[in-house]
Amino acid sequence: MHTNGTIGTGAANKAIAGRFLDLVAAHDIDGLSGMVTPTWTMHGGPPNLPTGPAGIRALFGTFGRIEQVWTINDVIAEGDKVVVRATNTCVMESFLGVPADGRTQVFTATFTHHVVDGLIQETWRNADDLGRLFQLGARIQAPAPEPEAA
DSSP states (O other): OOOSSOOOOHHHHHHHHHHHHHHHHTTOHHHHHTTEEEEEEEESSSTTOOSHHHHHHHHHHTTOSEEEEEEEEEEEEETTEEEEEEEEEEEESEETTEEOTTOEEEEEEEEEEEEETTEEEEEEEEEOHHHHHHHTTOOOOOOOOOOOOO
């Protein structure tokens, strides 16, 4: 395996991943900014996030007011990667444009972090965003059939 830096121990990388979610829940943008490299990128989040700490700030700018708790279900680390499966319980004003009206959302998410020299260089996010929308009352409606040509 080739990396561009020092690989932390599995235990150290697990602690980094847990701390990341703690800081997300606390809305601690400065703390999170100190945990990522200047070139940090996120896959599976809002499109076109800038890299590094500016990306963290832009990410949090998409949330609006939010109260949340993360419960870590599993953490697996090997080499320079650490994977966290977690459950989030949150209340926010809206999600992806759908008003929340004070409703609590509960969803699962998996984060894979690439850790280099004790900092997160890259994050892959996979979350049940569709389930969140359904919890808020959004519905999928099939398009109306096209009228037949005469």
